[in-house]
Amino acid sequence: MPRLPRADWYDLTRDMNWDFSYVTEEDVFPELLSNGYGVPKQDWWTWDEPYKITYAEYVHNQAGKDAGLFTVNNVVGRSKIFENLEPGWMAATLAHYGAIAVGEYQAGIGEARMARFGRAASWRNMATYGCLDETRHGQLQTYFPYQALNKEPRLDWAHKAYHTNEWGMIAARHLFDDMFTANDAVSMAIQLTFTFETGFTNLQFLGMAADAMKVGDIDFGALISSIQTDEARHAQQGEPTLKILVAAGKKDVAQNLFDRMFWRAWKVFALLTGLSMDYYTPLEHRTHSFKEFMEEFINTQFIDQFRDFGLEAPWYWDQLLNEMNWVHHAYHLGVYYWRPTVWWNPVAGAAPAERAWLEEKYPGWNASFGKYWDVMGENVRDGHPELTLPETFPVVCNACQIPLCTPAGYAAGYLSSPLPLLLDLDGRRYTFCSEPCKWVFEQDPGQFKGHLSIIDRFLGGVIQPPTIPGALAYMGLSPEECGQDGTNYAWAYASAPVAGGVGQ
């Protein structure tokens, strides 16, 4: 039987919209799960994805991708490639797997919500593929590390991390719950697929894929490149949703949804990708700094695309540009100093040659951040590495859940005050790292005010005993799993501090 060209049947099979007669529109699309923002249903029915695919094509494509990927995995598994990875890269991959793998399953829940509560049949069709995509990503990113467990037992954090109360995972869950698990389908299309996936996952997945290939980790590079091909497709659910909102006069709604999630995504990417690019990737394999990646992929390409829809850069744009100079350097210091609280071995990335690179990419780095490494390096050389380990905890932000590093921004000359921002609400004190984080919280206090940060739990008696070992146990970190210096302090002995540094 002759087959019809796809264009002759595609619209008919995916556009199964109809008027409800036995139930109300509100019953089918409750606002909590699908906030239509008052846009008429016929407008939603114009939803048109820029990238078309049928189920048969989808299965064919995905099967081909998996065949290639598992071939690479099978070959690499029999080699010594993994054993020869440099410590910094190992740190980056362990961090990635723990932070991302199970979150992909969670994203599958989000896609499933859009597959049911998306306001148009064509959208629900695309979201179904998105749900399958995210399930695939969860499976791949737990299976690949599982295959290498005999080489690095902490790769089990690819599965374990999400089920713990490790502080970074509390931050990740807080973000992802806000973005999809506790979000409605329409808002999610703007915040997950447009803001996060179109804007940011390119940075994590394309950037890290390129770095992975350079360091020789072809397994990881092939994995995340394959994942990104799915992301690039299902991320396109955002654009038609955005167009409909703007065309219906809901530009302010779209702008607000975008602004809230763009800032939140920035904070987590500064923590995850910022450290990987500027500190964990071996120096000889770095092509761009994190700031350069941000400027090229996010600030230029993505924001230009955003402006094409008639929207504006977020109100906090200057603060974002400001933080790009310093915040991830502070986060790296924090992760290194509090390394027992993470499941990977952070490398300092502060040997003389690395410091010279940082100074070149971030002029003034030695004076503003090198000074901390000078003190820590001196303590190591004096035989007191214990002075580079924590005896208390950093206070974390009640929005992003990341330690408050405002003093670093002040000390480096980028902030006018080292003080965090405080908010007293309903008898409880909340602390924030920045105006945008406080603003995010205040946009929807009901969404956030009941959440307990790791510090709130510590002070509230949830963590027992209230000691460092008690907190590590609460985070699911046994002594064998706690992070240690990734190079056994080799950085501190590499040579004397570089010329131009402070504290020499």
Add this chain to the structure above:
Amino acid sequence: MALFPVQGIVEGDFVVVLVPVDDTDLMTVVAEKIAYHGIGKRVAAQDRPFKVRWNGTVLADDSTIATTGCAPMDVLEVVYA
């Protein structure tokens, strides 16, 4: 005497830390307790005395948490005099 958590910042440091002090501690003791977590560890020591600053005001050495009216989780800065 009661345990009293504050947010501590050491001048020149990069992070805000959780510091348990006692509400009867003199500010000199509070300063030492906060400084302990930063000076000599991430911040180079200076041969100068330091003070506690709260809401922009330097607190008297002989004042205590209780007498100043600080609230739990207020931000206290340790600054060089």
